[in-house]
Amino acid sequence: MTIPEATIRRLSIYLRCLRHSLASGEEMVLSSHIANRCGISSSLVRKDLSYFGEFGIKGRGYKTKELIAAIEKIIGIHNRTKVIIVGAGNLGRALLKHLDEIPYFDVVAAFDKNEEKCGIEIDGIKVFHISRLSEVIKETRPDVAVLAIPPEGLQDMVDELSSLGVKGVLSFALSSVRIPRGIELSFVEIASEIEYLIYKINRRGGTKK
Amino acid sequence: MTIPEATIRRLSIYLRCLRHSLASGEEMVLSSHIANRCGISSSLVRKDLSYFGEFGIKGRGYKTKELIAAIEKIIGIHNRTKVIIVGAGNLGRALLKHLDEIPYFDVVAAFDKNEEKCGIEIDGIKVFHISRLSEVIKETRPDVAVLAIPPEGLQDMVDELSSLGVKGVLSFALSSVRIPRGIELSFVEIASEIEYLIYKINRRGGTKK
DNA sequence: TCCTGTGAACAACTTCACAGCG
DNA sequence: CGCTGTGAAGTTGTTCACAGGA
Numbered sequence: 035m036t037i038p039e040a041t042i043r044r045l046s047i048y049l050r051c052l053r054h055s056l057a058s059g060e061e062m063v064l065s066s067h068i069a070n071r072c073g074i075s076s077s078l079v080r081k082d083l084s085y086f087g088e089f090g091i092k093g094r095g096y097k098t099k100e101l102i103a104a105i106e107k108i109i110g111i112h113n114r115t116k117v118i119i120v121g122a123g124n125l126g127r128a129l130l131k132h133l134d135e136i137p138y139f140d141v142v143a144a145f146d147k148n149e150e151k152c153g154i155e156i157d158g159i160k161v162f163h164i165s166r167l168s169e170v171i172k173e174t175r176p177d178v179a180v181l182a183i184p185p186e187g188l189q190d191m192v193d194e195l196s197s198l199g200v201k202g203v204l205s206f207a208l209s210s211v212r213i214p215r216g217i218e219l220s221f222v223e224i225a226s227e228i229e230y231l232i233y234k235i236n237r238r239g240g241t242k243k
Numbered sequence: 244m245t246i247p248e249a250t251i252r253r254l255s256i257y258l259r260c261l262r263h264s265l266a267s268g269e270e271m272v273l274s275s276h277i278a279n280r281c282g283i284s285s286s287l288v289r290k291d292l293s294y295f296g297e298f299g300i301k302g303r304g305y306k307t308k309e310l311i312a313a314i315e316k317i318i319g320i321h322n323r324t325k326v327i328i329v330g331a332g333n334l335g336r337a338l339l340k341h342l343d344e345i346p347y348f349d350v351v352a353a354f355d356k357n358e359e360k361c362g363i364e365i366d367g368i369k370v371f372h373i374s375r376l377s378e379v380i381k382e383t384r385p386d387v388a389v390l391a392i393p394p395e396g397l398q399d400m401v402d403e404l405s406s407l408g409v410k411g412v413l414s415f416a417l418s419s420v421r422i423p424r425g426i427e428l429s430f431v432e433i434a435s436e437i438e439y440l441i442y443k444i445n446r447r448g449g450t451k452k
Numbered sequence: 453t454c455c456t457g458t459g460a461a462c463a464a465c466t467t468c469a470c471a472g473c474g
Numbered sequence: 475c476g477c478t479g480t481g482a483a484g485t486t487g488t489t490c491a492c493a494g495g496a
Contacts, residue, residue: 042442046435071419092495093454110445128333202440210280218443226255231411234427236319301473301478
Protein backbone atom coordinates (compact mmCIF):
# COMPACT_ATOMS: atom_id res chain seq x y z
CA MET A 35 0.00 0.00 0.00
CA THR A 36 1.22 3.46 -0.80
CA ILE A 37 1.15 5.99 2.04
CA PRO A 38 0.45 9.62 1.15
CA GLU A 39 3.28 12.04 1.74
CA ALA A 40 0.77 14.36 3.41
CA THR A 41 0.02 11.65 5.96
CA ILE A 42 3.63 11.50 7.10
CA ARG A 43 3.82 15.25 7.49
CA ARG A 44 0.70 15.17 9.63
CA LEU A 45 2.01 12.37 11.88
CA SER A 46 4.70 14.75 12.97
CA ILE A 47 2.06 17.36 13.81
CA TYR A 48 -0.02 14.81 15.71
CA LEU A 49 3.02 13.99 17.76
CA ARG A 50 3.43 17.58 18.92
CA CYS A 51 -0.23 17.76 19.70
CA LEU A 52 -0.19 14.51 21.65
CA ARG A 53 2.81 15.48 23.72
CA HIS A 54 0.93 18.61 24.65
CA SER A 55 -2.11 16.56 25.64
CA LEU A 56 0.04 14.23 27.71
CA ALA A 57 1.66 17.18 29.47
CA SER A 58 -1.85 18.45 30.30
CA GLY A 59 -2.61 15.11 31.93
CA GLU A 60 -4.92 13.69 29.25
CA GLU A 61 -4.47 9.94 29.43
CA MET A 62 -6.93 9.29 26.59
CA VAL A 63 -7.47 11.31 23.41
CA LEU A 64 -10.10 11.11 20.68
CA SER A 65 -9.42 11.47 16.98
CA SER A 66 -11.73 14.50 17.11
CA HIS A 67 -9.53 16.17 19.76
CA ILE A 68 -6.43 15.76 17.62
CA ALA A 69 -8.39 16.90 14.57
CA ASN A 70 -9.64 20.10 16.19
CA ARG A 71 -6.19 21.02 17.39
CA CYS A 72 -4.66 20.44 13.99
CA GLY A 73 -7.51 22.03 12.05
CA ILE A 74 -8.44 18.92 10.06
CA SER A 75 -11.22 16.32 10.09
CA SER A 76 -11.33 13.45 12.56
CA SER A 77 -11.77 10.89 9.81
CA LEU A 78 -8.50 12.01 8.28
CA VAL A 79 -6.72 11.47 11.58
CA ARG A 80 -8.13 7.96 11.78
CA LYS A 81 -7.35 7.25 8.13
CA ASP A 82 -3.77 8.44 8.57
CA LEU A 83 -3.26 6.13 11.53
CA SER A 84 -4.99 3.23 9.78
CA TYR A 85 -2.20 3.03 7.20
CA PHE A 86 0.06 1.74 9.95
CA GLY A 87 -2.22 -0.38 12.11
CA GLU A 88 -4.92 -0.19 14.74
CA PHE A 89 -3.90 1.89 17.71
CA GLY A 90 -7.22 2.85 19.29
CA ILE A 91 -9.93 1.29 21.42
CA LYS A 92 -13.34 1.30 19.76
CA GLY A 93 -15.80 3.50 21.60
CA ARG A 94 -13.07 4.96 23.84
CA GLY A 95 -10.30 6.64 21.83
CA TYR A 96 -6.53 6.28 22.06
CA LYS A 97 -4.24 5.95 25.04
CA THR A 98 -2.12 9.07 24.70
CA LYS A 99 1.17 7.48 25.74
CA GLU A 100 0.74 4.47 23.53
CA LEU A 101 -0.20 6.54 20.51
CA ILE A 102 2.85 8.75 20.99
CA ALA A 103 5.08 5.69 21.16
CA ALA A 104 3.42 4.23 18.06
CA ILE A 105 3.92 7.38 15.99
CA GLU A 106 7.50 7.77 17.18
CA LYS A 107 8.12 4.25 15.99
CA ILE A 108 6.47 4.86 12.62
CA ILE A 109 8.56 7.96 11.95
CA GLY A 110 11.67 6.33 13.36
CA ILE A 111 12.61 8.74 16.12
CA HIS A 112 12.48 6.51 19.17
CA ASN A 113 16.18 7.25 19.57
CA ARG A 114 17.57 10.75 19.70
CA THR A 115 18.34 11.83 16.20
CA LYS A 116 21.74 13.40 15.62
CA VAL A 117 21.78 16.68 13.73
CA ILE A 118 24.60 18.90 12.51
CA ILE A 119 24.22 22.52 11.51
CA VAL A 120 26.25 23.89 8.60
CA GLY A 121 26.54 27.66 8.65
CA ALA A 122 26.83 29.38 12.03
CA GLY A 123 25.52 32.79 11.04
CA ASN A 124 22.41 34.25 12.60
CA LEU A 125 20.09 31.64 11.18
CA GLY A 126 22.41 28.73 11.88
CA ARG A 127 22.85 29.72 15.51
CA ALA A 128 19.12 30.22 15.94
CA LEU A 129 18.43 26.80 14.43
CA LEU A 130 21.00 25.25 16.68
CA LYS A 131 19.31 26.56 19.81
CA HIS A 132 15.84 25.84 18.50
CA LEU A 133 16.55 22.23 17.54
CA ASP A 134 18.60 21.43 20.59
CA GLU A 135 15.58 22.23 22.74
CA ILE A 136 13.39 19.68 20.96
CA PRO A 137 13.54 16.35 22.79
CA TYR A 138 13.90 14.26 19.65
CA PHE A 139 17.00 16.00 18.39
CA ASP A 140 20.57 16.04 19.53
CA VAL A 141 22.64 18.72 17.84
CA VAL A 142 26.13 17.24 17.84
CA ALA A 143 28.14 19.91 15.99
CA ALA A 144 28.02 23.09 13.95
CA PHE A 145 30.30 24.30 11.15
CA ASP A 146 31.25 27.57 9.53
CA LYS A 147 33.76 28.65 6.89
CA ASN A 148 34.54 31.84 8.78
CA GLU A 149 37.43 31.18 11.19
CA GLU A 150 36.15 33.83 13.59
CA LYS A 151 32.97 31.91 14.26
CA CYS A 152 34.83 28.68 15.00
CA GLY A 153 36.31 27.29 18.15
CA ILE A 154 33.51 28.62 20.31
CA GLU A 155 30.65 26.72 21.89
CA ILE A 156 26.97 27.65 21.59
CA ASP A 157 24.82 26.05 24.24
CA GLY A 158 27.56 23.52 24.75
CA ILE A 159 27.80 22.64 21.06
CA LYS A 160 31.14 23.16 19.34
CA VAL A 161 31.45 25.19 16.16
CA PHE A 162 34.12 23.69 13.88
CA HIS A 163 35.78 25.11 10.80
CA ILE A 164 34.20 23.64 7.68
CA SER A 165 37.53 21.99 6.78
CA ARG A 166 36.92 19.58 9.64
CA LEU A 167 33.51 18.48 8.33
CA SER A 168 34.67 15.06 7.18
CA GLU A 169 36.56 14.29 10.38
CA VAL A 170 33.71 15.33 12.69
CA ILE A 171 31.04 13.56 10.65
CA LYS A 172 33.01 10.31 10.72
CA GLU A 173 33.22 10.64 14.47
CA THR A 174 29.66 11.69 15.28
CA ARG A 175 27.70 9.98 12.46
CA PRO A 176 24.85 12.51 12.24
CA ASP A 177 21.52 11.44 10.74
CA VAL A 178 20.58 14.79 9.29
CA ALA A 179 22.36 18.01 8.28
CA VAL A 180 20.58 21.36 8.46
CA LEU A 181 22.05 23.90 6.06
CA ALA A 182 21.97 27.62 6.77
CA ILE A 183 24.35 28.58 3.96
CA PRO A 184 23.92 30.68 0.81
CA PRO A 185 22.46 28.92 -2.26
CA GLU A 186 25.74 29.18 -4.23
CA GLY A 187 27.43 26.64 -2.01
CA LEU A 188 24.49 24.27 -1.82
CA GLN A 189 25.32 21.77 -4.57
CA ASP A 190 28.89 21.21 -3.38
CA MET A 191 27.79 20.85 0.22
CA VAL A 192 25.06 18.36 -0.63
CA ASP A 193 27.52 16.31 -2.70
CA GLU A 194 30.07 16.34 0.09
CA LEU A 195 27.57 15.42 2.79
CA SER A 196 26.28 12.63 0.59
CA SER A 197 29.76 11.22 0.08
CA LEU A 198 30.29 11.33 3.84
CA GLY A 199 27.20 9.18 4.37
CA VAL A 200 24.73 11.79 5.58
CA LYS A 201 21.28 10.60 4.49
CA GLY A 202 19.09 13.64 5.04
CA VAL A 203 19.57 17.34 4.34
CA LEU A 204 17.30 20.25 5.15
CA SER A 205 18.20 23.48 3.41
CA PHE A 206 17.02 27.01 4.08
CA ALA A 207 18.34 28.27 0.74
CA LEU A 208 16.25 27.32 -2.24
CA SER A 209 18.29 26.43 -5.28
CA SER A 210 18.12 23.80 -7.96
CA VAL A 211 20.30 20.88 -7.00
CA ARG A 212 21.02 17.56 -8.63
CA ILE A 213 20.22 15.20 -5.82
CA PRO A 214 22.82 12.46 -5.33
CA ARG A 215 21.57 8.91 -4.97
CA GLY A 216 20.79 7.86 -1.45
CA ILE A 217 20.10 11.29 -0.01
CA GLU A 218 16.85 13.01 0.94
CA LEU A 219 16.76 16.76 0.46
CA SER A 220 14.05 19.17 1.62
CA PHE A 221 13.74 22.93 1.60
CA VAL A 222 12.21 25.38 4.00
CA GLU A 223 11.39 28.55 2.11
CA ILE A 224 10.25 31.31 4.39
CA ALA A 225 9.78 33.84 1.60
CA SER A 226 7.45 31.47 -0.24
CA GLU A 227 5.31 31.09 2.84
CA ILE A 228 4.95 34.84 3.14
CA GLU A 229 4.13 35.19 -0.54
CA TYR A 230 1.44 32.58 -0.19
CA LEU A 231 -0.06 34.58 2.68
CA ILE A 232 0.01 37.72 0.58
CA TYR A 233 -1.77 36.01 -2.30
CA LYS A 234 -4.50 34.82 0.04
CA ILE A 235 -4.88 38.22 1.66
CA ASN A 236 -5.20 39.92 -1.71
CA ARG A 237 -7.82 37.44 -2.89
CA ARG A 238 -10.04 37.92 0.16
CA GLY A 239 -13.35 39.44 -0.92
CA GLY A 240 -12.14 39.21 -4.50
CA THR A 241 -13.45 35.66 -4.70
CA LYS A 242 -16.62 34.63 -2.97
CA LYS A 243 -15.75 32.32 -0.11
CA MET B 244 -12.55 28.43 -11.48
CA THR B 245 -10.84 27.16 -8.38
CA ILE B 246 -7.06 27.47 -8.33
CA PRO B 247 -5.14 24.75 -6.47
CA GLU B 248 -3.33 25.84 -3.35
CA ALA B 249 -0.30 23.94 -4.62
CA THR B 250 -0.24 26.13 -7.71
CA ILE B 251 0.12 29.31 -5.66
CA ARG B 252 2.97 27.87 -3.65
CA ARG B 253 4.77 26.97 -6.86
CA LEU B 254 4.32 30.44 -8.37
CA SER B 255 6.49 31.74 -5.61
CA ILE B 256 9.14 29.15 -6.45
CA TYR B 257 8.95 29.99 -10.16
CA LEU B 258 9.56 33.60 -9.28
CA ARG B 259 12.83 32.81 -7.54
CA CYS B 260 13.86 30.63 -10.42
CA LEU B 261 13.01 33.30 -12.98
CA ARG B 262 14.88 36.04 -11.17
CA HIS B 263 17.87 33.76 -11.22
CA SER B 264 17.47 33.23 -14.98
CA LEU B 265 17.13 36.95 -15.56
CA ALA B 266 20.27 37.61 -13.53
CA SER B 267 22.08 35.09 -15.75
CA GLY B 268 21.02 37.05 -18.80
CA GLU B 269 18.34 34.67 -20.10
CA GLU B 270 15.81 36.85 -21.88
CA MET B 271 13.57 33.94 -22.82
CA VAL B 272 12.75 30.83 -20.76
CA LEU B 273 10.92 27.62 -21.61
CA SER B 274 8.46 25.87 -19.35
CA SER B 275 10.88 22.92 -19.43
CA HIS B 276 13.70 25.10 -18.05
CA ILE B 277 11.60 26.22 -15.14
CA ALA B 278 10.41 22.66 -14.63
CA ASN B 279 13.91 21.18 -14.48
CA ARG B 280 15.07 23.75 -12.00
CA CYS B 281 12.08 23.19 -9.74
CA GLY B 282 12.07 19.42 -10.11
CA ILE B 283 8.59 19.16 -11.63
CA SER B 284 7.10 18.53 -15.08
CA SER B 285 6.87 21.18 -17.77
CA SER B 286 3.17 20.59 -18.32
CA LEU B 287 2.54 21.43 -14.68
CA VAL B 288 4.35 24.73 -15.08
CA ARG B 289 2.19 25.56 -18.10
CA LYS B 290 -0.97 24.41 -16.37
CA ASP B 291 -0.20 26.53 -13.31
CA LEU B 292 0.27 29.63 -15.46
CA SER B 293 -2.82 28.85 -17.54
CA TYR B 294 -5.07 29.43 -14.52
CA PHE B 295 -4.21 33.10 -14.76
CA GLY B 296 -3.93 33.76 -18.48
CA GLU B 297 -1.65 33.27 -21.47
CA PHE B 298 1.82 34.61 -20.86
CA GLY B 299 3.92 32.75 -23.41
CA ILE B 300 4.62 32.81 -27.12
CA LYS B 301 3.76 29.58 -28.90
CA GLY B 302 6.81 27.87 -30.27
CA ARG B 303 9.17 30.27 -28.45
CA GLY B 304 8.65 30.25 -24.69
CA TYR B 305 8.22 33.12 -22.23
CA LYS B 306 9.89 36.50 -22.03
CA THR B 307 11.61 36.26 -18.65
CA LYS B 308 10.94 39.84 -17.57
CA GLU B 309 7.30 39.76 -18.58
CA LEU B 310 6.68 36.46 -16.84
CA ILE B 311 8.26 37.75 -13.65
CA ALA B 312 6.04 40.83 -13.78
CA ALA B 313 2.97 38.68 -14.45
CA ILE B 314 3.62 36.39 -11.48
CA GLU B 315 4.40 39.31 -9.19
CA LYS B 316 1.04 40.75 -10.14
CA ILE B 317 -0.78 37.46 -9.57
CA ILE B 318 0.68 37.04 -6.10
CA GLY B 319 0.26 40.73 -5.32
CA ILE B 320 3.82 41.73 -4.51
CA HIS B 321 4.47 44.39 -7.13
CA ASN B 322 4.97 46.80 -4.22
CA ARG B 323 7.33 46.14 -1.39
CA THR B 324 5.48 44.24 1.26
CA LYS B 325 5.83 45.51 4.81
CA VAL B 326 6.72 42.94 7.44
CA ILE B 327 7.10 43.16 11.19
CA ILE B 328 8.91 40.61 13.35
CA VAL B 329 7.58 39.76 16.79
CA GLY B 330 10.19 38.20 19.06
CA ALA B 331 13.77 39.43 18.76
CA GLY B 332 15.52 36.35 20.11
CA ASN B 333 17.95 34.39 18.00
CA LEU B 334 15.37 33.25 15.52
CA GLY B 335 13.65 36.62 15.29
CA ARG B 336 16.89 38.44 14.59
CA ALA B 337 17.91 35.88 12.00
CA LEU B 338 14.54 36.20 10.28
CA LEU B 339 14.83 39.96 10.32
CA LYS B 340 18.15 39.89 8.48
CA HIS B 341 17.05 37.13 6.15
CA LEU B 342 13.80 38.79 5.08
CA ASP B 343 15.23 42.25 4.83
CA GLU B 344 17.62 40.99 2.16
CA ILE B 345 14.80 39.74 -0.05
CA PRO B 346 13.80 42.43 -2.56
CA TYR B 347 10.05 41.96 -2.08
CA PHE B 348 10.05 42.55 1.64
CA ASP B 349 10.57 45.60 3.74
CA VAL B 350 11.00 44.81 7.42
CA VAL B 351 9.64 47.91 9.14
CA ALA B 352 9.96 47.01 12.83
CA ALA B 353 10.69 44.29 15.34
CA PHE B 354 9.30 43.75 18.84
CA ASP B 355 10.28 41.96 22.02
CA LYS B 356 8.90 41.72 25.53
CA ASN B 357 12.37 41.76 27.04
CA GLU B 358 13.38 45.40 27.74
CA GLU B 359 17.04 44.56 27.25
CA LYS B 360 16.51 43.66 23.62
CA CYS B 361 14.63 46.87 22.87
CA GLY B 362 15.81 50.31 21.84
CA ILE B 363 18.55 48.91 19.63
CA GLU B 364 18.65 48.71 15.86
CA ILE B 365 19.43 45.58 13.85
CA ASP B 366 20.46 46.32 10.27
CA GLY B 367 18.79 49.71 10.65
CA ILE B 368 15.51 48.25 11.92
CA LYS B 369 14.32 49.35 15.34
CA VAL B 370 13.40 46.85 18.04
CA PHE B 371 10.47 48.15 20.10
CA HIS B 372 9.07 46.93 23.39
CA ILE B 373 5.98 44.83 22.77
CA SER B 374 3.86 47.40 24.63
CA ARG B 375 4.32 49.72 21.66
CA LEU B 376 2.94 47.18 19.17
CA SER B 377 -0.35 48.97 18.63
CA GLU B 378 1.23 52.38 18.20
CA VAL B 379 3.88 51.21 15.72
CA ILE B 380 1.45 49.09 13.70
CA LYS B 381 -0.92 52.03 13.33
CA GLU B 382 1.99 54.08 12.06
CA THR B 383 3.64 51.56 9.73
CA ARG B 384 0.63 49.48 8.57
CA PRO B 385 2.48 46.20 8.01
CA ASP B 386 0.99 43.61 5.67
CA VAL B 387 2.35 40.57 7.44
CA ALA B 388 3.67 39.72 10.91
CA VAL B 389 6.28 37.00 11.39
CA LEU B 390 6.16 35.48 14.87
CA ALA B 391 9.23 34.05 16.55
CA ILE B 392 7.66 33.69 19.99
CA PRO B 393 6.88 30.66 22.19
CA PRO B 394 3.59 28.82 21.48
CA GLU B 395 2.04 29.88 24.81
CA GLY B 396 1.73 33.46 23.68
CA LEU B 397 0.51 32.68 20.18
CA GLN B 398 -3.26 32.93 20.58
CA ASP B 399 -3.15 36.29 22.34
CA MET B 400 -0.69 37.68 19.82
CA VAL B 401 -2.77 36.51 16.84
CA ASP B 402 -5.89 38.06 18.37
CA GLU B 403 -4.12 41.32 19.04
CA LEU B 404 -2.57 41.52 15.57
CA SER B 405 -5.95 40.76 14.05
CA SER B 406 -7.64 43.54 16.01
CA LEU B 407 -4.90 45.90 14.85
CA GLY B 408 -5.71 45.09 11.24
CA VAL B 409 -2.79 42.82 10.36
CA LYS B 410 -4.08 40.42 7.71
CA GLY B 411 -1.35 37.78 7.54
CA VAL B 412 0.64 35.96 10.21
CA LEU B 413 3.46 33.46 9.83
CA SER B 414 4.33 31.60 13.00
CA PHE B 415 7.37 29.48 13.80
CA ALA B 416 5.70 27.97 16.86
CA LEU B 417 3.13 25.36 16.12
CA SER B 418 0.13 25.51 18.39
CA SER B 419 -3.59 25.18 17.97
CA VAL B 420 -5.13 28.58 17.53
CA ARG B 421 -8.67 29.75 16.93
CA ILE B 422 -8.20 31.86 13.84
CA PRO B 423 -9.98 35.23 14.01
CA ARG B 424 -12.07 36.25 11.01
CA GLY B 425 -10.16 38.13 8.35
CA ILE B 426 -6.69 36.82 9.15
CA GLU B 427 -4.52 34.29 7.33
CA LEU B 428 -2.27 32.17 9.53
CA SER B 429 0.49 29.80 8.40
CA PHE B 430 3.10 27.80 10.25
CA VAL B 431 6.67 26.89 9.47
CA GLU B 432 7.60 23.82 11.45
CA ILE B 433 11.25 22.98 11.17
CA ALA B 434 11.04 19.95 13.41
CA SER B 435 8.31 18.45 11.23
CA GLU B 436 10.47 18.84 8.16
CA ILE B 437 13.29 16.98 9.84
CA GLU B 438 10.97 14.24 11.02
CA TYR B 439 9.68 13.83 7.51
CA LEU B 440 13.27 13.40 6.30
CA ILE B 441 13.89 10.80 9.00
CA TYR B 442 10.83 8.83 7.98
CA LYS B 443 11.97 8.77 4.39
CA ILE B 444 15.50 7.79 5.30
CA ASN B 445 14.28 4.93 7.43
CA ARG B 446 12.00 3.64 4.69
CA ARG B 447 14.73 3.57 2.07
CA GLY B 448 15.32 -0.01 1.01
CA GLY B 449 12.47 -1.05 3.28
CA THR B 450 10.03 -0.38 0.47
CA LYS B 451 10.91 -1.14 -3.12
CA LYS B 452 11.25 2.12 -5.03
C1' DT C 453 -23.95 4.07 23.14
C1' DC C 454 -19.68 5.97 21.55
C1' DC C 455 -15.88 6.20 18.80
C1' DT C 456 -12.64 3.57 15.84
C1' DG C 457 -11.42 1.58 11.39
C1' DT C 458 -12.40 1.38 6.53
C1' DG C 459 -14.45 0.57 1.83
C1' DA C 460 -16.66 3.54 -1.37
C1' DA C 461 -17.72 8.07 -3.15
C1' DC C 462 -15.86 12.28 -3.94
C1' DA C 463 -12.59 16.03 -4.69
C1' DA C 464 -8.08 17.84 -5.72
C1' DC C 465 -4.12 17.66 -8.27
C1' DT C 466 -0.94 16.01 -12.06
C1' DT C 467 0.16 14.01 -16.36
C1' DC C 468 -0.97 12.97 -21.05
C1' DA C 469 -1.57 14.01 -25.59
C1' DC C 470 -2.38 16.92 -29.02
C1' DA C 471 -4.52 21.15 -31.31
C1' DG C 472 -2.96 25.48 -32.73
C1' DC C 473 -0.10 29.46 -33.29
C1' DG C 474 4.35 31.86 -34.17
C1' DC D 475 8.80 22.65 -36.57
C1' DG D 476 8.77 23.82 -31.55
C1' DC D 477 6.63 25.07 -27.66
C1' DT D 478 2.44 26.84 -25.45
C1' DG D 479 -2.19 26.11 -23.73
C1' DT D 480 -5.72 22.85 -22.42
C1' DG D 481 -9.46 19.28 -22.33
C1' DA D 482 -9.47 14.52 -20.92
C1' DA D 483 -7.50 10.73 -18.48
C1' DG D 484 -5.21 9.21 -14.64
C1' DT D 485 -3.51 9.51 -9.98
C1' DT D 486 -3.43 10.91 -5.33
C1' DG D 487 -5.62 12.52 -1.26
C1' DT D 488 -9.94 13.55 1.63
C1' DT D 489 -14.55 12.95 3.25
C1' DC D 490 -18.59 10.12 3.90
C1' DA D 491 -21.12 6.79 6.05
C1' DC D 492 -21.53 2.95 8.49
C1' DA D 493 -20.11 -1.78 10.34
C1' DG D 494 -18.38 -3.48 14.48
C1' DG D 495 -16.08 -3.86 18.98
C1' DA D 496 -15.44 -2.01 23.87
